[in-house]
Structures are given as C-alpha cells and as structure tokens.
Amino acid sequence: MATGKSRSSTLQARAIATLWRSLAGRRLSSLWRMARLVGPLVERLSRRERRVTRANLYEVYPSRSDAERRELSRQSLTHSTATMLELGFAWMGAPERVEAAILEVHGRELLDGARAEGRGVIVLAPHFGNWEVLNFWLSGHFPFTAMYEPPKLAPLDPIIRQGRERRGAHLVPTNPRGVAALLKALKRCEAVGILPDQEPSWGSGVFAPFFDRPAYTATLLPKLVARTEARVVTGVALRLPGKGFALHFLAADERVYAPDEATSATGVNASVEAAIALDPAQYQWEYKRYRKTPEEAEGRPDFKRFRLY
Template sequence: MTEEPAPPRSLEWTLSVLARLPLPVLHAVGAAVGTTLAYLPNRTRQVAEINLRLCFPDLAAGARRRLVRNALQETCKTALEIAPVFKRPPERVVGWVRQVHGRTHFDQALDEGRGVLLLAPHIGCWELLNLWVAARQPLTALYRPPRQPALEPILLAGRSRNGARLLPAGPQGVRGVLRALARREVVGILPDQEPDGSEPFAPFFGVPAKTMTLAGRIAQRSGAVPLFAFAERLPAGRGYDLHFLPADPDVADRDPTSATAAINRGVEQCVRIAPAQYQWTYKRFNTQPDGSRPYPKKRRRRG
C-alpha cells in the first residue's frame, strides 16, 4: 500500500497562524492584496479581465475595472478565510452565518423526503456552506482531488469536521452519492468546473462553456430535489449570508443540452446576487467549440 503524502508542515503552520487572526483582519488583508493585484500586471488579473469582458460585454469600461478589482479582493479573501474555516471549532465558524435567505426552499426539500441535491457554485465561502449544512443534515459531497496530492489531507480534514462525507468524483463516488440520496440525505456538488471528456457546451452569460452532465444525471437517477446554494461574504468581516434558490426542473432533463443549460442559468442567478464573489480567476471558458482558447498560453521558462 502507498501512504498518502503528508501535508507540508509550513502550510499547516501557516494555516494555524492565520486561523488565530480575527475574520475582519483577514478580510482586510485580502482586500489589500487584491487591490495590489488589480494594479500590477499578472496572470490572475488577466484571466479575470477576460472572463468579465466575455460575460459582461455591455458593462462600461470603468465599471468593469471596478468589478475586476473587487473580484480580485474577494478572491484573496477566499484564500485567507480558509484557515479559520478549516481550523477553528466548527460551531464557531457556523456562528458567523447572519441570515439564511430561502431557508424555506431547503426545509421544504427535506420534507419531501426525496433527498436534496445541493448545487454549490464557486461563490463566496463554499467551505462554510459545507459546515453549515453538515451541522444540520447528513451530507455527502463530491470533490475533485487537488493537483498537489499533499494538499488532499488538509482539504479532507477541513471539509469533514462536521461529519460530512467526502467522495472523490468518479464511478465509486457517484455510486456513493446515489446511495446517500436513496437514504434521503443531502449531497453537494460544485457544478461550475470545466469537466474532462466530451461534455456538451451550454451558454454561461451567453458564452459557450463546457459543462458537466454529472449533476443532471444524478438528479435524473435519484429523483432528488435540486437546489442552488452559496455563502455570501458580508462587508468588513461581519460574517456571511446563506442563499438557497430553487433550481429549474430542466436540471433533471434527459436531454444533456437542456440540463446543462439549466445548470448554467442557475449559476448565473447566484452570480447576479454577489457578482464580485464569483471565481472569475478560473479559466471557465478554456475550451471552446471551435478549438480556440480566450486565455493566453503560459510562457515557458528558458532553462
């Protein structure tokens, strides 16, 4: 048997130190770093600029620059708040939730007794959403193993502290979530990552985006109630608001084109609530139907 790689001690130490800082301080530091990134040439800013230009072509130049700056600030807050979310007592982290918008959608979905399929886009603090749900209901979540194997133990430990069960995306993971839904539990999926393989393209803010069919197939096979959900970050480190939104029934359509389009419409609806907090630094449109790529290639270092 091969042993799992141990997480770097320096990373564990860094997370432990950052976890001791107050949330307003972490968010203030994140905002400062993000502002710096907005004014210096760098690939992170470049990707955000491309994404926002594609998705909001009618936005005035000044407004788009402000949105880029705000998006970079929120991205840096996301990176720093992982430390307390993963390291502080779960009940204290869950206590940062100030309001739950659409709570009735979540409660009614549970009352239907069909299982709940939570589609959680990369908006705000999705790790906090995981802890809040797991504190109330049995939760199974699919995840994509990180490219650096040494990071996986940290992610699994942080995400499972409230009893959540984490399964890697793949055939066994899919079977596991279907069993969880058959037990009328909650399953969480991040629906807005570009999938591998020959998945269909569906419009995302009017731009073709390669979109996973997995969420739709799980909804079809399980009969679970699909909901969109995310944790919105409040200003000045004051905490978070949760949002639960009903999904378009077409999410479970047997036609993959219809199902993926419904998923992207749901993600759009979430993004419009907190536009700066979406993961605009992710290359969402890296693959296009004509083979083109809107992002510049990385320059190879000369050895």
C-alpha cells in the same frame, strides 16, 4: 528515501498549513482588512489572474464600461483573496465561531421541504463567496456527501480532508465509485454537493450557454436527477465583508430537471447566473470557464482563433 521534490512539497504544505493555523483565530474583520490590502496587489502583480478575470468579465458584461469592469476585477480578486485567507477559519477555527459567523440563512425551507417529501437534495455550489463555509454549515445540519479531488500538493490532502469532514461531511472521489455514493446518499433522502461551474473532462459534458457564451458543462446532474427524483437548489455563502456570511439557497432553474443533457446543463448555468447576480464581485472569475470551445470539439484546425485565453 524522500526525493528532493517530495521534500519540497512537504515543506510547502507545512508552510501553508502553518499559515492557515495562524489565521484560524483571527477575526473576520481582520481577515477582510488583509484581503483589501493583498487583493489589489494580486490584481496588479499576478498577470494570469488579472488577464483571465478581465477576459471573463468582458465576455459576460459587454455593456459595462472598461472602467467598471476593471473595478469589478479588482473587487473580485479581493474577494478571492479573502476566501483563501478564510480557509484556516473555515477548516480549523472553533466550530462555534464559524457557526456564529453565519448571520443569515435564506431558503432553508427548500432543503427541509424536499426531505419532508422523501426526496434527496442536490446542492449546486458554485465558486462564489466562501464555499467552504457553505460546506461547514451543510455538513453540520444535514447528512451531506460531496465529491472531492485531492490537491496537487499531496501533503495538504489530510489537512484539507480533515477540515472538510470535521462536521460530518462524507467526501467521495470524482470517479464512478463516487457517483455511486452520491446516488446512494440521494436515495437515503440526504443532501449532496456538486460543483456546477468546474469544467469537466472531454466526454463528461456538453456545451451550454453561460452568460450567452458556450461553456463546456458537466452532465452528471441529469443522471442523478433521473435516477433519484432529487430536488435541486443552488447554495452560496455570501460574504458580509468583515462581519460574517449570509447563506442563500435558491430554487434551481426548472430546466435542470429536463432529461435532455443540453437542456439540463443550460438550466445548471442559469442557476449559477442567478447566484452570481447576488453580488458579481464575489464570483471567482479567474477560473478559465471558457477554456474548451465548440470549435475544438469539432476538430477544426483553426479553433485557436476562437480561444478566449
């Protein structure tokens, strides 16, 4: 018999899925207008998102004025709102509509060139623009494997999985079995996707500078490169508000190929910074990227004094 909690989760999942389906057929111009209305409300009413976004922006852009950072915070939360509203479009919209919304593709030769050399391609896909549109394009144009962690709301899992896999993407778990699947895909000269800006669990990363502040960064990348000689690129789907998307594939910072994990992680973060520079407002600054601290890792009893959040 279903518990009250499971029934509640099922009802929440149905409501969210219904919203996604209702928005799937909307024009991007309509979704952007909605985001412009809702985003400022999120910035005003959601204390957590506003506080974390502003704290991050204070750290990474210290030379900007308070007014400039507040405006960038508002723009960032508007773009994050747009991404949420566009999920139905990316996962459930007619494939030909989603493909037609990708108006520009820059740097595809980096992917094609690597595969022509008999190498796999690791795509670093930060939380920038609409990364689901990026997944849609990659899985439609290349054999593509990506790690996937089921959502906390379990009934949404089959819906999200179907949306991400509908163009042929192969989703693998975030565990050793998933890592093995990534290695096999790279050895077949395929493309794999990695989230470079998601904070890993203790023991799975190192501290490396991200906008000159230490951020705990995953060390999966150098392990994959060392065993496959894959090429690394950064990929983002830049939003062209109300019109569509421009995909940008950028050569990763050369330090990502270093065998030293700290050096490689520094290259990963530099690669993410280069992507953010395309339009800082489109990065998801509400994520607690600096949650873990070196002081905490060292077991210092006073580490809480150094916490950003």
